[in-house]
Amino acid sequence: MNVRSRAVNITVATAPTIVEGLRASDQDESSITLQWNKINNSTSFVLQFNGSETFISSPDGFGPVTHTVSSLTAGTRYTFTLFSVFEGIRSSGVQLDAVTAPRNTEAVRTSDQDESSITLQWNKINNSTSFVLQFNGSETNISSPDGDGPVNYTVSSLTAGTRYTFILYHVFMNVRSRAVNITVATAPANADSFRQSDQDESSITLQWSKINNSTSFVLQFNGIQTFIRAPDGDGPVIHTVSFLTAGTRYTFTLYSVFENIRSSGVQLEAVTAPKNPEGFRVSEQDETSITLQWNKVGINISFVLQFNGTETNIRAPDGDGPVKHTVTSLTARTNYTFTLFSVFENVRSSGVSILATTGPNYVLGMNLRLKLPITMSESELEDALIELLRKYNLPPQITLKIISSKP
Known part of the structure; x- marks a missing residue:
């Protein structure tokens, strides 16, 4: 009847605002780094994922909050829920889907090459992982092929006898793996003007045009291979094959060689001079x-x-x-x-x-x-x-x- 009891006090806080700017700032094959905006020095955070919770205190300073989640699986999508916490009261929370980087392939190799193209091959990971091939300042997106075999990709319109560096990335949900580099060369052009310049009863002298100082040659005949280095100067290459049989036809195959890669080869049939008649x-x-x-x-x-x-x-x-x-x-x-x-x-x-x-x-x-x-x-x-x-x-x-x- 207008008479009050003694007062009973209760102090309660409102829930803090939700986190802004939550994003994945970095990732690799086994970790994801999350980043969000700090609210104030009194507001901490709880990060929830995979049924576990991690308490994160409010950092000093005014910069963003950064937290790295490790021991993750490569090429996997994770859902993170981040709560702001003030006086034990959580915000409604904000969610983020983020992925770890896919594993890269250690088996990228050259499966074939000729004068104008290089075919690269690497192991497929799964159907969800595509690829980016980078070279000469350009990038090519390569989808994951059907089946379980390796991935083959041919780069064409290249220059003969030239070294190229290729960078391959595996891509999962727009996240790239670590780069894998491979340096390969195209096959050199075949030697021009391959001909027989002289012969006698026991030898044949062959001649062809030099390509450049980096391109050597292999001459093959009768199951024997002879390595011939690129000569100095700009003149033709001259090589004499000795200890042959008079009046005999021989087939020679000449390969240009650049960085241990041979050209397709060019063939020449040549003969030794016959013996002089006896008893004339x-x-x-x-x-x-x-x-x-x-x-x-x-x-x-x-x-x-x-x-x-x-x-x-x-x-x-x-x-x-x-x-x-x-x-x-x-x-x-x-x-x-x-x-x-x-x-x-x-x-x-x-x-x-x-x-x-x-x-x-x-x-x-x-x-x-x-x-x-x-x-x-x-x-x-x-x-x-x-x-x-x-x-x-x-x-x-x-x-x-x-x-x-x-x-």
Whole structure:
């Protein structure tokens, strides 16, 4: 009836305002750093995620509050709820979804390359992780392919024999993994003007255009590989292959090499010069003709006979006997120089020359009693006797006829 009791006091606070500016300021494969605006020195915070709560006191100073949550799983989405706390009273809270960075691949490698492209390959993580490939100041987004196999990506329109650095990121919900770098080179261009510049019976000299000082070469033939460095200067590269067989065709493959990467290679077929004919001599002559004779060289070896500025092609005869060729329409009592070349696939031997004279003939009678070895033919005996007579300065145009008789 208008009379009051003694007073009972209670002190109560209102809930603090919710946090502003809550965001993920950084993340890696195993942690997320959260950041938000400080309210005042009296307001602390509670961070709730995965059923656990973490008390965070209000920091000194005026800067934002920063808190790192660690021991997380790579490439995973987390939901964080942040409460402001004043006098034990929480705000309504604010939520944030944030993700850890995906794992990067340690297996990025080159699976193929040619003069204008490089194919990169790396291991896929899962269907939710895409990729960003960065090189030469540009970025390419690469979606995660279906299936479980590795990811293959080809970078094209590149320059031959050039080193490129590629940076690969795995991407999960717009968050990138740590960068993985790989430096690879395109294959160099093939050598130009690869040709045979010279040859003899036992060697072939090859020649091609130099590419640059960084590009060396590998020459491959008969299962053998020879490394040839880039020469100094701007002239062509010259290399001689020795210890070959006369009158033989060889296939050479030449690769350009840059940073241990070979070009596709260019091939060349080249031949050694054949051996000179043996036993080249005059077998007969009269006043207007000279018959020449020599030993056959091989099945595929033809001949060129050269005299008085003319050349005559003579094919390889059938059989194993000597080759004979008669030169007609000559002048009596005249010296002629004949040069004979063996020819294999348009490549000539060094040539052998003899001097021969047209008739009139004379006969030199000689009575010789010779024992003919079983292994020597009459033709071989003639050759041996002619060489013997030449040794004692008899004229080289001598013609020898053997008449065999029984003892």
